[in-house]
Amino acid sequence: MTDVAGHPPLTGRHRHPLAQLTLVRYLEFVREPEAVFWVFIFPVLLAAGLGIAFRSRPSERTAIAIPRSIPHAEHVAEALRRDDRLAVRVLDDSVATQALRIGDVALMLATGSGNKIEYRYDDRRPESRTARLIVDDALQRAAGRSDPIPVSDRHVSEPGSRYIDFVVPGLLGMNLMGSGIWGIGFAIVDARRKRLLKRLIATPMSRSQYLASFVLSRLTWLVLEVGLLLGFAVLVFGVPVRGSLLELTVICLLSALSFASIGLLLASRARTVEGVSGLMNLVMLPMWILSGVFFSSSRFPDVIQPLIRALPLTAVINALRATMLQGAPFQGVALELAIITVWLVVSFPLALRMFRWK
Amino acid sequence: MSEPGAAALSVRGLRKAYKDVVAVDGLDLEVRPGECFGLLGPNGAGKTTTVEICEGLTSADSGDVVVLGRRWGRDDRELRQLLGISLQETQFSEKLTVLETVRLFRSFYARGPEPEAVIRMVQLDEKSSGRVGQLSGGQKQRLALACALVGAPELLFLDEPTTGLDPQSRRQLWELIDEFRAAGRSILLTTHYMEEAERLCDRVAVMDHGKVIALGTPRELIASLEAEHVLEFAVGEGAAVDAATLRAIEGVCSAARRDGTWQLQVTELHRAMPALLAELRREGAQLTELRTHSPTLEDVFVSLTGRHLRDD
Numbered sequence: 289m290t291d292v293a294g295h296p297p298l299t300g301r302h303r304h305p306l307a308q309l310t311l312v313r314y315l316e317f318v319r320e321p322e323a324v325f326w327v328f329i330f331p332v333l334l335a336a337g338l339g340i341a342f343r344s345r346p347s348e349r350t351a352i353a354i355p356r357s358i359p360h361a362e363h364v365a366e367a368l369r370r371d372d373r374l375a376v377r378v379l380d381d382s383v384a385t386q387a388l389r390i391g392d393v394a395l396m397l398a399t400g401s402g403n404k405i406e407y408r409y410d411d412r413r414p415e416s417r418t419a420r421l422i423v424d425d426a427l428q429r430a431a432g433r434s435d436p437i438p439v440s441d442r443h444v445s446e447p448g449s450r451y452i453d454f455v456v457p458g459l460l461g462m463n464l465m466g467s468g469i470w471g472i473g474f475a476i477v478d479a480r481r482k483r484l485l486k487r488l489i490a491t492p493m494s495r496s497q498y499l500a501s502f503v504l505s506r507l508t509w510l511v512l513e514v515g516l517l518l519g520f521a522v523l524v525f526g527v528p529v530r531g532s533l534l535e536l537t538v539i540c541l542l543s544a545l546s547f548a549s550i551g552l553l554l555a556s557r558a559r560t561v562e563g564v565s566g567l568m569n570l571v572m573l574p575m576w577i578l579s580g581v582f583f584s585s586s587r588f589p590d591v592i593q594p595l596i597r598a599l600p601l602t603a604v605i606n607a608l609r610a611t612m613l614q615g616a617p618f619q620g621v622a623l624e625l626a627i628i629t630v631w632l633v634v635s636f637p638l639a640l641r642m643f644r645w646k
Numbered sequence: 647m648s649e650p651g652a653a654a655l656s657v658r659g660l661r662k663a664y665k666d667v668v669a670v671d672g673l674d675l676e677v678r679p680g681e682c683f684g685l686l687g688p689n690g691a692g693k694t695t696t697v698e699i700c701e702g703l704t705s706a707d708s709g710d711v712v713v714l715g716r717r718w719g720r721d722d723r724e725l726r727q728l729l730g731i732s733l734q735e736t737q738f739s740e741k742l743t744v745l746e747t748v749r750l751f752r753s754f755y756a757r758g759p760e761p762e763a764v765i766r767m768v769q770l771d772e773k774s775s776g777r778v779g780q781l782s783g784g785q786k787q788r789l790a791l792a793c794a795l796v797g798a799p800e801l802l803f804l805d806e807p808t809t810g811l812d813p814q815s816r817r818q819l820w821e822l823i824d825e826f827r828a829a830g831r832s833i834l835l836t837t838h839y840m841e842e843a844e845r846l847c848d849r850v851a852v853m854d855h856g857k858v859i860a861l862g863t864p865r866e867l868i869a870s871l872e873a874e875h876v877l878e879f880a881v882g883e884g885a886a887v888d889a890a891t892l893r894a895i896e897g898v899c900s901a902a903r904r905d906g907t908w909q910l911q912v913t914e915l916h917r918a919m920p921a922l923l924a925e926l927r928r929e930g931a932q933l934t935e936l937r938t939h940s941p942t943l944e945d946v947f948v949s950l951t952g953r954h955l956r957d958d
Contacts, residue, residue: 296763298798301756308753312742319741482737490701490733491754491797492726646703 305493309501314508316475327471327509331463331517335456338582339525342451349375350419353384353396358405364397367430373422394419448528448613456521457608458581463513464540465575465601468547469554469568471509472502476555477564486646499640503548510544530615538618539611542625543604546632550600552639559644575601603627652715654679654801654832655700660709662695662856669695671856673709677801682823682833684847686840686943688955692856693836694734697805700834701731714800727756730799732790734806740779744770747778748792755797768792768822784815791822802826804835808842820845838955840943852947859950867946873899873911876945877918877938880907885931895921900949907935911949 317323352374354365361378368376379387387393388408394416400406407423409416479485488498521527529536554571558564578585578592579601588596596602607624610616618625655677662670670692677683685693698704700711702718702725711718716725738747748761759767765774768788773781781789787807794802804823808816816839823846827833837843843850844864852860852867860867881887892901892910897918899911912918915938926933947955 296759296767298757298759302752302758302761303749305753308750312739312746312750315746316739316741479739483733483735484737484739486703487731487733487736487738487793490703490726490729490731491751492723492756493754 306497306501306504309493309498310504310508313475313501313505317471317505317509323471327463327467327513328516331459331513332520335452335459335517335521336524338455338459339452339521342455349373350395350415350422351375351377351393352419352423353387353393354378355381355384355396355398357381358397358399359403364405364427368423368426370430371422371426374419374426395423397423448530452521452525453527453613454584454609455582456517456525456527457612458605460514460517460540460608461543461579461601461605462576462581463517464510464543464604465547465572467509467513468506468544469551469572471506472548472551473555473558473564473568474561475502476552477558477561480558480644481560489645495643495645496640499552499643502552503545506544506548507541510540514540527612529612531611531617535611535618535621536608539604539607539621539625539628542628542632543600546600546604546628546635549632549636549639553635553642556639556642557644575599578602580605598627600628600631652679653677653712654681654714655683655834656710656712657696657700658710660696660699660711661707662692662699662704663707668856670699670706670709673853673856673858675851675858675861677832677834678849679832680827680830681848682827682835682846684843684850685834685836685853686838686843686847686850686947686955687836687853688838688947688953691853693838693853694805695856696853697803697834697836698733701729701803702726727797728800730794730797730802732787732794732802732804732807734809736790738778738786738789738793740777742778743775744778744781744789744792745774747789748796751793752796758796758798761796764792764796767795767825769818782815784811784818787811787815787819788822791819795826800831802831802833804833806836806838808837808839816842840947840955843943850943852943852950854947854951860946864943867943868941871899871911871941871945871949873913873941873945875912875915875938876941877910877912877915877922878907878935879910879922879933879937880935881926882932882934885926885929887926887929887931891925891929892922895925897921902952904948904952909948911941911945912938 350373352368354361354368354376356378358364365376365378368374377387377393384393384396388396394413395407395409398406398408405427407420409420411417489495518529522529550571554567555564558567578588578596579599581601585596585602603624607621607628610621610624614620653676655675657673657675660670660673673692673696675683685696687693695704699706700713702722713725714728718725742750744765745761748765752758752761762774765771768791770785770788770792773785778786778789791804791807794804807823808819811819820842823833823835835846847864849861849863850867851858860870862870887908889901889903892898892908895918897912897914899913901908901910903909910918910922944955947953
């Protein structure tokens with residue numbers, strides 16, 4: 289060891305601590321391939337899967353069964369096959385009964401009392417009730433019924449009303465919540481468990497800059513995270529973005545800040561990763577179910593609707609849906625933005641107050 | 647350095663209790679500028695609590711702590727710039743490299759050496775771009791030292807800097823601490839290794855149950871035993887050997903039996919040894935063990951407390 293190495297020359301302020309802290313957050317994140325997968329790849333795969341599963345099939349046929357035992361079975365089948373809304377199967381009686389029972393067919397014909405044709409179907413299945421109407425219509429027409437009022441059909445299918453259009457804003461909201469809460473919660477509790485937090489506050493580091501670095505790095509990832517999922521949905525499925533991009537950006541920024549603060553709050557005291565995971569699941573699980581990610585939250589009873597609307601994820605998803613699908617202006621999502629802001633201004637100061645550094 | 651001659655650290659009547667356990671019980675100590683001061687004591691003696699109070703990480707119940715002429719609660723921002731700290735069991739982020747970690751810590755300080763220079767100083771330059779997760783125990787401790795040195799501190803706190811390290815890594819760290827002291831800075835370190843305290847410290851405070859039970863240079867503390875040698879022996883079962891008989895032997899200052907082994911503090915080994923052997927022969931006792939060594943701080947601790955520094 290030389291004297292030069294032992295007593296190196298001193299220099300002044302190096303790089304800005306907030307920039308260094310944010311850089312460190314970034315490096316820690318990209319060096320965790322699992323995290324990159326869950327934040328960026330998984331939501332896109334989920335959107336792709338849902339988009340394919342619930343794609344609108346143009347002329348989906350309703351399956352019905354005709355037992356061989358009914359009179360003129362083949363003749364009846366012939367008449368029904370002329371209607372292209374139906375997929376007609378002529379089956380042995382027992383097979384037909386079985387097919388109806390397991391839902392393979394929506395309806396089966398049978399011989400009722402007095403040699404009438406009997407429709408057998410489950411009255412609670414919408415598909416079966418539709419089948420009943422189509423089959424009856426087709427049979428009556430084949431038998432020579434004529435309609436007194438002339439009508440014609442025109443089919444419309446617009447982006448914005450499909451399931452994929454409904455679910456993409458939901459996935460965006462869910463993703464904003466998940467990466468905000470998980471990304472911050474785990475990192476902070478891990479640093480506390482390793483006593484790195486304690487070591488950091490033994491330096492002149494500013495505590496608010498430390499917490500701000502988490503929020504800042506979240507905003508950086510937000511651009512990629514939202515851009516990737518939204519880009520995919522728009523390009524592949526033609527999901528509409530009718531509102532202004534500015535409005536969409538404001539909603540996403542505010543949501544990310546709000547969820548990041550909730551993440552800070554949840555991580556403010558927990559000493560173990562297990563402890564904070566439990567807490568995060570406790571907070572997020574009800575929102576996954578209630579906030580209308582995959583299905584409309586209006587399905588829940590009216591009494592709990594005000595509660596559901598006050599949840600941050602509900603507000604985020606409603607705002608995203610209104611902007612993307614209906615092109616609602618800022619005033620249209622004012623209530624939602626207010627709810628998101630309240631969550632932010634309540635949870636961030638609370639997190640700072642409660643935060644356990646040692 | 648603050649005022650010349652003023653203590654780097656001065657602690658008076660320090661007290662701290664956790665629920666029903668008194669961790670620090672009326673402790674006084676003073677670290678002089680430029681000295682390496684050691685807190686030596688077994689686990690649970692209150693060393694870490696004392697150091698963390700001095701570091702401003704834990705609050706004291708009562709007592710007065712003056713660090714570099716400044717006080718916690720009043721001059722915190724200034725003090726944080728002047729102190730270098732290495733805590734027990736800090737784990738740095740495993741995903742960052744050595745250089746990234748040191749750079750982060752450097753960014754908190756208004757002045758200090760360049761990160762690369764500190765890394766060279768602690769001899770981690772070959773590992774500079776390696777991940778922290780890949781470092782050995784000794785390398786991690788040297789990284790912790792680098793992060794403590796990166797703000798060019800006036801006073802360095804090292805809490806058990808070599809615990810759990812192999813002898814070679816320990817010696818390497820000792821050399822680095824020597825170099826820092828050679829630059830005229832002050833150090834407070836805690837350890838439960840007596841050889842570490844003897845090797846590194848100008849002065850040592852021996853701590854037990856939250857109090858300082860002896861204070862001085864390692865040489866003074868050892869000299870306080872008034873023994874030039876420590877003689878240890880064990881005899882076969884059934885032999886009747888008692889302390890009074892042993893103390894009566896010429897040149898024996900004290901005799902005590904611990905865990906089946908007799909330990910004698912001896913001034914004149916050349917007289918005491920033959921006399922002891924003659925005495926044992928007369929008693930008909932069968933020697934099963936016999937050894938001597940120069941007294942160490944361990945013997946000081948044993949003679950003060952009747953216990954060893956470490957249980958192992």
